[in-house]
Amino acid sequence: MALTLAAMIATPLERPPEMRSVSDSSKGIDWSTLPSLERFQARDGTWIGYRHYPPNGPATGGGAIFIHGSSGSSGTVNHALTHAIAARGVETWALDIRGHGGSGTRGDIGYAGQLEDDLIDFVAHLRKGAPDLPLTLIGHSAGAGFSLRVAATPIMQDMFVRTVLLAPYLGYDAPTNRPDSGGWAKADIPRLLGLTALRKLGIDCCSQLPVLAFAVPATSAKYLTSTYSDRLMRNFATRGYRLDLPATTRPITIFGGGEDEMMISDKYAEVVQAIKASVDVKIIDGINHMGIVTNPKAVSVIAEDVARRGIGQS
Structure with a gap:
């Protein structure tokens, strides 16, 4: 059994070929308005x-806090949306999730649960200057999955008046x-199976090993994170x-793109409303996965929604 698990864990991770619809999403974005990177210190001393x-x-x-998608950072294509939200009068912050951009070690974290700790620390940092500002949490793709996780966590639910999942x-x-998320x-x-089996046996080792690879360009290491460790992925x-x-207590809105090549957007309403009927689901025609944060049509719809319902209205 030990030999079998060792062989499974030793299996090398293969990277998929570049996904052009993602790589091309940065074209046409006005980067001249991108704010400079700032940092705060998390509880373990790491600069985020x-x-x-x-x-x-x-x-x-x-106000709004934006959580980027897998591989990205605060300085990637979500800038088109975060800039548009701020242009409509909403004070906005885009975070480099630990393991991405300017936060910690690329592709890894210290332990599962550290991302929640970082977000708690970040909100505490913002509260020094904006103690009473109602905050909307916005996440894209994997960042939206993490935002749902946050919205369901009792200690964090009251930090945000509303959650928007893109x-x-x-x-x-x-x-x-x-x-494979469309490639x-x-x-x-x-x-993954080997590490899961070890955890079930009470052995939490090797979680720093990469288990997930993304279809990023070979030359994108300066901007994007190409792989995730087991603990970051989880x-x-x-x-x-x-x-x-079922554990969420504040309003949730989902925006999907009608031409999403990674997700089946037509199923969002059926899937989530069967569990939580109050979730608001909106599908924007003609928009693909990255277009939800870059296409002017989608950006306008979402930015207006965040601005109009920025104090938590359902």
């Missing part, structure tokens, strides 16, 4: 990166997934939509 978008124009009295990855077993992600199944996701949705 983020970008601050002050409200441009009449302030709405609301093209959410609802977990490996969700009916809304396309196989975006490739998992090392033998290694943490930067929902615990399972069937578990997390």
Whole structure:
């Protein structure tokens, strides 16, 4: 048994070929308005990166924290949306999740649950300057799965008045997934199974090993994270939509793209409303997975929604 598990864990991770619909999503974005990277210190002493978008124009009295998708950071294509939200009077922050961008070690974290600790620390950091600002949590793709996880966590529920999930990855077993996320992600199944078996035996070792690879360009190491360790993959996701949705207590809205090549958006309403009928689901026609944060049509719809319902209205 030990030899079998060792062989499974030793299986090398293979990276999928570049996914052009993701790589091309940065074209046409105005990077001249990208705020500089700032940092705060998390409880373990690690510096975590983020970008601050002050409200441009009449302030709405609301704020938003944006969580990027898998492989990304605060300085990637979500800038088109975060800039648009701030332009509508919402004070906005885009966070580099630990293991991405300017936060910690690329592709890894210290332990499952550390991302929640980081977000708690980040909100505490923001509260020094904005003690009463109502905050909306916004997540894209894997970041939306993590945002759902946060919305279901009792200690964190009251930090945010509302959660907005953009093209959410609802977990490996969700009916809304396309196989391998349409070619975006490739998992090392033998290694995953081996590590899961070890945890069931009470042995939590080797969780720093990479288990998930993304279809990023070979030359993108400066901007993107190409692989996730086991513990990062497990943490930067929902615990399972069937578990997390019933535990949420604040309003949730899902936006999907009608032409999403990674998710089956037409199934969002059926899947989530069977568990939580109050979840608001909106599908934007003609929009693919990355277009939900870059396409002017989707950006306008979502930014207006966040600005209008920024104090938590359902």
